Amino acid sequence: MVNNQIKLACLARQHLIVSLLLLVSSINGQNISKYYTSSLQEKGTLYFILPQMGFENSNNKNKLIYDITYRTKNDTVTLNFSYFDKLDITLDSIALVNVNQELSSSLEKLYIETKKSKWHYRYSSQFLFADINTFFNQPGPPKIILYNRQGTVELNIKTKTWKKQSSLIKKILALIKFNK
Amino acid sequence: MLKEIKTCFALLAVLVFMSSCATVKSPLSGMWYTNVKAPVAVTGNSNSTKVGSSEATSILGLVAKGDASIDAAAKSAGITKIHHVDEQSTNILVLFAKYKVFVYGE
Numbered sequence: 001m002v003n004n005q006i007k008l009a010c011l012a013r014q015h016l017i018v019s020l021l022l023l024v025s026s027i028n029g030q031n032i033s034k035y036y037t038s039s040l041q042e043k044g045t046l047y048f049i050l051p052q053m054g055f056e057n058s059n060n061k062n063k064l065i066y067d068i069t070y071r072t073k074n075d076t077v078t079l080n081f082s083y084f085d086k087l088d089i090t091l092d093s094i095a096l097v098n099v100n101q102e103l104s105s106s107l108e109k110l111y112i113e114t115k116k117s118k119w120h121y122r123y124s125s126q127f128l129f130a131d132i133n134t135f136f137n138q139p140g141p142p143k144i145i146l147y148n149r150q151g152t153v154e155l156n157i158k159t160k161t162w163k164k165q166s167s168l169i170k171k172i173l174a175l176i177k178f179n180k
Numbered sequence: 181m182l183k184e185i186k187t188c189f190a191l192l193a194v195l196v197f198m199s200s201c202a203t204v205k206s207p208l209s210g211m212w213y214t215n216v217k218a219p220v221a222v223t224g225n226s227n228s229t230k231v232g233s234s235e236a237t238s239i240l241g242l243v244a245k246g247d248a249s250i251d252a253a254a255k256s257a258g259i260t261k262i263h264h265v266d267e268q269s270t271n272i273l274v275l276f277a278k279y280k281v282f283v284y285g286e
Binding site: 039041050067069071078080082111122124 | 215217226227228229230231232233255256257258264266268270280282284
């Protein structure tokens with residue numbers, strides 16, 4: 001009787017361990033396919049890197065979320081972003097600032113809405129593919145500066161988050177380059 | 181008294197885990213893990229230059245929020261002519277579920 005109970009307990013434990021291992025292996029593997037989509041078009045393949053988070057203002061914790069769209073045979077990458085702020089501002093341009101480079105682009109407004117107590121600013125910007133590729137190959141965490149009529153908004157990212165995010169996007173950009 | 185409280189908590193836990201699973205719309209679903217992409221719609225428009233996404237999430241089946249509409253996805257990229265729409269469903273142990281919509285167009 002006792003032996004049977006021990007056997008059952010061992011079996012249950014083994015089953016649990018196998019289940020957990022299978023789950024962890026399916027989640028933790030660096031599977032980049034869930035971070036981008038691709039669609040074959042008449043004029044090249046259209047790639048979309050899903051929204052990425054991590055950039056925020058160190059003072060008021062306002063967040064910026066961006067996504068990247070790129071069609072092969074084009075030189076430019078479209079970087080769309082959402083920025084959340086309590087203040088009523090009009091954004092003019094964006095700068096991606098790293099140790100060795102500063103990329104700037106004018107902004108096209110997509111929409112402005114409200115989200116809870118903040119304004120949700122949705123804008124679109126264009127960068128060269130080569131520049132974006134270099135930007136994500138920089139080791140140090142960069143900052144994003146939003147220029148508006150009232151001044152500037154500086155957004156930073158944690159080193160650990162940047163390492164993870166940049167390695168992921170670098171891999172996707174490399175894949176795009178291979179398929180060009 | 182303590183036994184009654186424990187029983188209440190146990191019943192509550194059973195209720196949460198048995199009746200409030202985080203499920204997501206998907207053509208195929210796995211018990212442990214789901215990550216499935218599938219088509220939603222195709223139109224007669226010919227080309228795509230833009231992609232927009234929207235999403236909604238559910239935690240433990242208790243809280244579900246977000247806007248995973250085609251309209252929200254199209255608006256996020258400034259799409260006015262839709263070419264096709266895809267969906268992506270993710271579910272982890274029916275504890276956490278995410279539903280994403282991707283709109284392609286120009």
